[in-house]
Amino acid sequence: MARRLKLGILISGRGSNLQALIDACADPGFPAEIALVVSNKADAKGLERAATASIPTRVIDHRGFASRTEFDSALNDALNDAAVDLVCLAGFMRLLGAEFVRAWHDRLINIHPSLLPAFRGLHTHERALEAGVKLTGCTVHFVRADVDNGPIIVQAAVPVLDTDTPDSLAARVLVAEHACYPAAVRWIAEDRVSIVDDRVVLRDGSTPEAPVFSPCVTTTRRYTP
Ligand code: 4DW
Numbered sequence: 001m002a003r004r005l006k007l008g009i010l011i012s013g014r015g016s017n018l019q020a021l022i023d024a025c026a027d028p029g030f031p032a033e034i035a036l037v038v039s040n041k042a043d044a045k046g047l048e049r050a051a052t053a054s055i056p057t058r059v060i061d062h063r064g065f066a067s068r069t070e071f072d073s074a075l076n077d078a079l080n081d082a083a084v085d086l087v088c089l090a091g092f093m094r095l096l097g098a099e100f101v102r103a104w105h106d107r108l109i110n111i112h113p114s115l116l117p118a119f120r121g122l123h124t125h126e127r128a129l130e131a132g133v134k135l136t137g138c139t140v141h142f143v144r145a146d147v148d149n150g151p152i153i154v155q156a157a158v159p160v161l162d163t164d165t166p167d168s169l170a171a172r173v174l175v176a177e178h179a180c181y182p183a184a185v186r187w188i189a190e191d192r193v194s195i196v197d198d199r200v201v202l203r204d205g206s207t208p209e210a211p212v213f214s215p216c217v218t219t220t221r222r223y224t225p
């Protein structure tokens, strides 16, 4: 098989999206591998998940740095030392500066628990319930200088139920996140993703296989445009 894309995963906590990527990479046919997991928090549960999978980990605690720029620079060095090709933010909660974002331009992606551009920022599920939307979901996108903004790689829609609480909605959206993140990484690793006018276009022009979710059923359908 061709060389696998080397991923650097940045986390701050639970790491369930990291786990989804660990599980995807465990398949020898998956075109990416995790070279390094970095957490800015020493007690992040995701660090245990990485250790269990024998993946190298680093803790880079932002509190040990005099400035954000120095923290970003330490992160950058760790990722380069591990020869990372693609950086995946997976519940990483520190704002990265413009210099870091520029250095990793088109090689830095994030997962966000809403259908962007709706509900940028925090407390997305509370806000979706407050707004009364009937569909929400998740988005994997390239990171740009503006937070929660950048070319969208994949989205999945998830129904909102009348009985939902923020926690029940978050749990349903998380199922979608765990399918979308490996799908986005696969497309990038297979070199199918190009960016034209700051939008993602799949290089071969084919219709992507994308995850589609309903409350009870998780399936994979082919989009028909
Ligand atoms: C995000 C954006 C801002 C903060 C936390 C999370 C969403 C994902 C993300 C992480 N780092 C990023 C992004 C992004 O989309 N774009 C860039 N960097 N450039 C945030 O403001 N966090 C604050 C700290 C929270 C905490 O430590 O609990 C902060 O001051 O950094």
Ligand code: GAR
Binding pocket: 013, 014, 015, 016, 017, 018, 090, 091, 092, 111, 112, 113, 121, 122, 174, 177
């Ligand atoms: C996920 O729901 C992810 O979409 C969200 O944090 C959670 C991390 O969970 N990210 C953001 O809100 C970024 N703006 P995890 O640590 O279990 O992957």
